[in-house]
Amino acid sequence: MKELEEAPVRFCANCGAALQGEFCHECGQSVHSVLRPVSHMLEDAGDIFFHMDERIVHTVPPLFTQPGFLTLEYFSGRRVRYIAPFRLMFVFCLLAFFFVHVAVNDMATRFPAIGDDTGAFAHAKTPDEVRQLYESNIENLRITEADADVPEQAKAGFRTARAAMRASADARLAELKAPPIAAAPDAGKGAATPAEKEAGRGKDDDSYYDANDDWLNSPSNVSFGWLPDAMGERLNHSIDRFKANLKQMSMGGDVGNEAVHRIVEGIFGVLPPTMFIMVPVFALILKLFYVFRRRLYMEHVIVALHSHAFLFLALLILMLLGFARSALQPHVAIAASGIRLVQWAIAIWMPAYLLLMQKRVYRQGWGMTIFKYWLIGSVYFWLLGFALVIAMLIGLSH
Known part of the structure; x- marks a missing residue:
């Protein structure tokens, strides 16, 4: 009869601690080597940016169709199966602005530039x-x-x-x-x-x-x-x-087109950071209007992150549908009309979603919820407009 042999103990290559799993309990380093095939590296890159696994299935559909569901799940402590709120907002923000940028550049190629008559x-x-x-x-x-x-x-x-x-x-x-x-x-x-x-x-x-x-x-x-x-x-x-860009825009021709392109690039370069700044500002507004609900500021930050993630996801879908409608319009007009109806439905769903989310998360009566929804929306609208004007001015001086 063979005697039981003690399993060999593995040690962390970084700190030398004895390992009891796939991660070192002392320094947190993984036991897996980074020297792996390219396919594994692409897998890791997708996981870093968006957790390319079943979390997408558990996160994206309820984010778009169930107002407040992800936020309440986070408040209840059930977080592992969902993508983190900041990462969710970050990815959809970059994707949405990327496709908006593509659409703006497409419009610039279809229509003549400002001041192009001088050329x-x-x-x-x-x-x-x-x-x-x-x-x-x-x-x-x-x-x-x-x-x-x-x-x-x-x-x-x-x-x-x-x-x-x-x-x-x-x-x-x-x-x-x-x-x-x-x-x-x-x-x-x-x-x-x-x-x-x-x-x-x-x-x-x-x-x-x-x-x-x-x-x-x-x-x-x-x-x-x-x-x-x-x-x-x-x-x-x-x-x-800013003055130099204005002068070049008025000259038209290639110089004017270059100035317009530079301004557009500058504006879209500052829009994502501007929206990242507006998230804690929106959370502060929620904190002020719901100060008697005794919620922590970080709870309002999660609400703001999920709200903005939904808005960017909806904007992303609208842009993709717009590209599809432009492609189908010359060939299948009926399909293009159907896509337009879907776009209108999404545009109506966006403010309705935010109202339902506010009602489900803060659990106040409909009258008070609608009143605060109007006030919060008005304050945030003006602050966002001011931030976008500043972003445009920065873009003009790019």
Whole structure:
């Protein structure tokens, strides 16, 4: 009869502790080697980012169809079978903004860029064609600028575009060895102020706009006494980049397209971090409105993470359905119409989902829930709008 032999003891390669399982109880290192086939490495990469296992099946369907279910499961301590809230929100946020970015770039290729009319001068064959094209475009700008409903900020942009258009036309005329476009007379369509008349310039004279657009060409010197010098210099540098982007956009052509592309890239570069900042802000709003429910701030953070994860998942589905509808529209119009109905249903489900989630998680009456839902939504809407404006300004100075 054979005697029982004691099993050999394995030791952790990192700290030398005796192993009793697949992980060291002292330092936590796995007993499995990292030197494995590529297929195992891809498996690990998927697990790091999204736990590519049965957790997806247990997490994604209830996230989209059962408001508040995952949040209540977390509050009850049942967490192992579900994807962590932050990882869930993080992945869907990146995926949603990626496909929104793709859609925006697709629209940019279908429609002409802003200010692209100035690039048309390069295709003019004769000086007369250049002048006709210039007069046609400048007349459209004059009509738009004369509209009283157009804000002054937009008119400043028209002035810049007007000066850039004349510069492009004069450059093409110089290439054709023709005289430049003459300045418009003072008795034009726009009335001049007394100071302008004294200076001998009218609002139809392009030199008027050049003089009033000196701020685009001059270096910024904004100073705030309460800001450190380094932050003040960075702010002025950002303003200078903002001016440079505006000037390049008004020039049109390849330069204008490059400026638009740079601005779009800058905006989408700051949108995901902006949304990550808004999650704890939304949790703080929930904490203030439900302060008497005696819930910890981290509970509200989980609610905010699951809410944003659902919104990003819904946005992702809407974008994918939009791509499918665009592809099917020329060939199967009925299927495209069906997809549009599904998109409308999802758009209606998004606010309804958040209301039902708020009701199930905080367990108040319908009247109080709807009232707080409206107040919380209003506060968060304005804060989100402000954050998105800041993100757009950062993108403009990219």
